Amino acid sequence: MPRSPLAYLSDIVEACDAVAVTLKGVDLGAYESNRTLRSAVEREFTIIGEAVNSLSRLDPKLSSRMSHARKIVGFSEPARS
Numbered sequence: 001m002p003r004s005p006l007a008y009l010s011d012i013v014e015a016c017d018a019v020a021v022t023l024k025g026v027d028l029g030a031y032e033s034n035r036t037l038r039s040a041v042e043r044e045f046t047i048i049g050e051a052v053n054s055l056s057r058l059d060p061k062l063s064s065r066m067s068h069a070r071k072i073v074g075f076s077e078p079a080r081s
Contacts, residue, residue: 002058003054003058005055005058005059005062008051008052008054008055008058009051009055011047011048011051012047012048012051012052012055015044015045015047015048015051016044016048018040018044019041019044019045022037022040022041022044023041045075045076046076048072048076049072049073049074049075049076050076052066052069052072052073053073053076056069056073
């Protein structure tokens with residue numbers, strides 16, 4: 001059974017909240033020098049991109065209301081050589 005659009009929206013909100021909590025009080029230098037921190041934030045961006053991508057397939061009308069949905073998905077995809 002496919003997940004509901006609400007489940008994907010919830011994933012997006014939770015991942016955004018996790019990024020905000022993780023980066024609270026962290027300056028750029030601290031972010032750049034902490035690989036674990038960067039990996040955690042990058043993982044949340046991946047979750048966001050995957051949720052937006054799944055949502056766009058499940059409910060194109062709803063995802064079309066998200067500004068820059070394609071850019072969000074593209075940002076989370078690995079670079080192609």
